[in-house]
Ligand SMILES: Nc1ncnc2c1ncn2[C@@H]1O[C@H](COP(=O)(O)OP(=O)(O)OP(=O)(O)O)[C@@H](O)[C@H]1O
């Protein structure tokens with residue numbers, strides 16, 4: 001039996017008159033690396049924003065690990081193990097790679113001034129645990145040479161690795177990756193792909209990844225969900241997706257529109 005970790009049921013999001021996500025239903029299988037593709041503007045990022053608590057839905061529901069999480073704020077989902085990365089990396093550019101990772105775990109005692117004054121030992125101990133966890137993550141992602149580099153100085157691809165690293169600082173169950181491979185050079189894309197597969201195999205992370213690069217998707221994902229106009233057009237293995245008439249048509253239709261202006 002393949003169990004779902006996430007169920008999206010008849011989910012919609014309207015921006016004024018525009019239905020960015022429209023009566024969308026899908027399931028993500030626990031333990032899978034599921035791909036999401038679709039033409040520009042087909043609602044992929046909006047879907048992630050709705051699932052991960054970055055936007056409120058207009059209607060429908062989201063079930064995560066058998067719990068209704070519809071419109072739950074992102075910090076609550078974070079503590080339940082549902083994390084996402086952003087299409088544009090969200091690093092703290094003035095902090096080092098190490099510091100960016102160390103600040104991920106929520107509810108750190110040191111953030112409370114009273115704790116810092118009254119329980120300095122506990123704060124220090126927590127910080128040490130965080131620091132060694134951050135070094136583990138840095139090691140895992142082959143970023144050792146960059147641990148003290150300002151995150152703002154990283155290349156686009158290295159920032160994407162750091163985004164992935166942030167999801168490793170807590171016990172994630174489901175990670176939503178929004179174009180984590182976009183703008184990443186070939187060799188770094190291999191590292192990124194390998195890190196994702198390793199997290200999936202060794203730490204049982206389930207991934208759902210939006211990508212435009214069909215080669216990357218084919219290598220990484222099963223199944224692949226195709227979105228068009230805010231809902232699911234097709235779902236299947238990548239080979240099936242590539243030869244599906246509805247899918248081909250939706251991409252062609254889209255490129256005609258963008259060629260026209
Ligand atoms: N905050 C917003 N306000 C108004 N319209 C929005 C907003 N966010 C997205 N949209 C619109 O919703 C539609 C879906 O956008 P979305 O970003 O989800 O698409 P996408 O599939 O992620 O596209 P891309 O592949 O280009 O990243 C688009 O028409 C977009 O212009």
Ligand SMILES: [Mg+2]
Pocket residue numbers: 044045046087
């Ligand atoms: Mg997007």
